[in-house]
Amino acid sequence: MFKYMFTEFRSYFFSLIILNFFCSFQMSKAEAKTTIFITGGAGFIGSNFLQYMFDKYDDYHFTILDSLTYAGSLKNISENIKCSNRFEFIKGSIEDEELVNRIMSQSDFVVHFAAESDVTRSIHDDHIFLKTNVLGTRCLMSSLIKHRDKVKRFIHISSSEVYGTAYTVPMAESHSLNPRSPYAASKVGADRLVYSYYCTYDAPVVTFRSFNNYGESQNEEKMIPHFIISALKGIPITIEGTGHQKRDWVHTIDFARAIDRALHIEDFEKIKGKVINIGTSVATSVIEVAYFILDYLGLSRQQYLQYIADRPGQVDLHIADIQLAEELLNWSPEIDLQEGIISTIKYYQTLYN
Numbered sequence: 016m017f018k019y020m021f022t023e024f025r026s027y028f029f030s031l032i033i034l035n036f037f038c039s040f041q042m043s044k045a046e047a048k049t050t051i052f053i054t055g056g057a058g059f060i061g062s063n064f065l066q067y068m069f070d071k072y073d074d075y076h077f078t079i080l081d082s083l084t085y086a087g088s089l090k091n092i093s094e095n096i097k098c099s100n101r102f103e104f105i106k107g108s109i110e111d112e113e114l115v116n117r118i119m120s121q122s123d124f125v126v127h128f129a130a131e132s133d134v135t136r137s138i139h140d141d142h143i144f145l146k147t148n149v150l151g152t153r154c155l156m157s158s159l160i161k162h163r164d165k166v167k168r169f170i171h172i173s174s175s176e177v178y179g180t181a182y183t184v185p186m187a188e189s190h191s192l193n194p195r196s197p198y199a200a201s202k203v204g205a206d207r208l209v210y211s212y213y214c215t216y217d218a219p220v221v222t223f224r225s226f227n228n229y230g231e232s233q234n235e236e237k238m239i240p241h242f243i244i245s246a247l248k249g250i251p252i253t254i255e256g257t258g259h260q261k262r263d264w265v266h267t268i269d270f271a272r273a274i275d276r277a278l279h280i281e282d283f284e285k286i287k288g289k290v291i292n293i294g295t296s297v298a299t300s301v302i303e304v305a306y307f308i309l310d311y312l313g314l315s316r317q318q319y320l321q322y323i324a325d326r327p328g329q330v331d332l333h334i335a336d337i338q339l340a341e342e343l344l345n346w347s348p349e350i351d352l353q354e355g356i357i358s359t360i361k362y363y364q365t366l367y368n
């Protein structure tokens with residue numbers, strides 16, 4: 016236990032030293048036109064969003080607040096960002112009111128990704144899910160209200176998991192909220208809390224309910240990376256139940272483009288307080304994704320698939336109605352699933368071959 020903690024501390028300590036060494040040429044924040052505060056920017060979607068925005072806006076400053084749980088890593092942030100004077104990384108929690116207030120007071124935009132995000136983990140221990148996802152979001156909301164003169168837009172990242180299994184197809188934002196796991200319930204809590212701050216305090220918020228994301232740097236316990244890495248290692252892919260569960264898979268860069276639109280839309284009043292789905296309106300089953308990965312890598316379906324019991328609280332079907340995103344943000348997905356999975360396989364091949 017102590018050995019593990021020491022190793023963790025040592026690796027974190029060395030990453031900070033390396034980060035400081037490479038980033039010794041700091042530009043003052045005052046030189047940047049706009050500061051974006053990103054919570055959970057060392058996680059999967061947050062780090063992809065950071066890279067997308069960093070490449071696109073060369074005069075923006077990015078402040079990342081991330082507590083670096085098992086899911087977050089500085090390795091998810093590219094060296095060119097870490098070396099930049101437009102980047103500041105703060106290790107800390109979204110529940111730390113003083114810290115959040117300090118960052119909020121210097122930010123123009125906020126994008127809130129930080130969360131406990133794994134459904135299976137939430138089945139075994141839901142306490143941290145409620146604490147981070149609900150109370151952490153509360154801390155940010157309360158700080159937003161204090162700094163409303165400075166912060167112009169706050170994007171809250173919710174999830175399609177709040178809907179539960181589809182009653183109507185495709186699933187519009189008006190679909191009833193029937194969370195089927197403690198993770199999903201905690202996301203409902205945060206999602207509706209953000210909405211209540213809009214109603215009560217006129218908070219400048221927009222909530223995205225994204226469907227399943229995939230892409231580079233996703234935690235290896237998540238489905239698509241888990242399938243790809245198993246196949247690359249020659250280990251059979253594990254399918255829960257029959258693999259019939261269908262999801263709407265959206266590439267994380269497509270999601271980043273949608274958030275960017277919301278941050279820069281001219282008439283923000285048009286989207287303020289709204290909940291907007293992000294997906295593709297195409298549902299693909301888990302087993303189809305597994306087949307595609309195995310076929311692409313030339314591995315036998317018979318040999319490289321194994322079935323286990325289905326997860327309790329499983330969601331059978333998710334498919335997004337994205338009309339609102341199209342209408343309000345002029346956004347639609349651009350990355351086709353097969354093309355996106357191939358580029359994701361190539362990314363993991365560079366890590367595992």
Ligand SMILES: NC(=O)c1ccc[n+]([C@@H]2O[C@H](COP(=O)([O-])OP(=O)(O)OC[C@H]3O[C@@H](n4cnc5c(N)ncnc54)[C@H](O)[C@@H]3O)[C@@H](O)[C@H]2O)c1
Nearest residue numbers: 055057058059060082083084086087108109129130174228
């Ligand atoms: N991955 C998906 O398919 C998906 C789909 C829809 C919505 N979402 C939502 O998008 C967001 C990001 O998801 P992800 O897949 O990138 O998750 P992730 O688990 O990869 O990243 C979450 C990040 O939050 C950080 N974090 C956790 N607790 C924190 C705390 N108390 N303070 C500060 N940082 C903390 C972690 O260290 C990590 O870097 C989450 O809110 C998630 O619910 C994810």
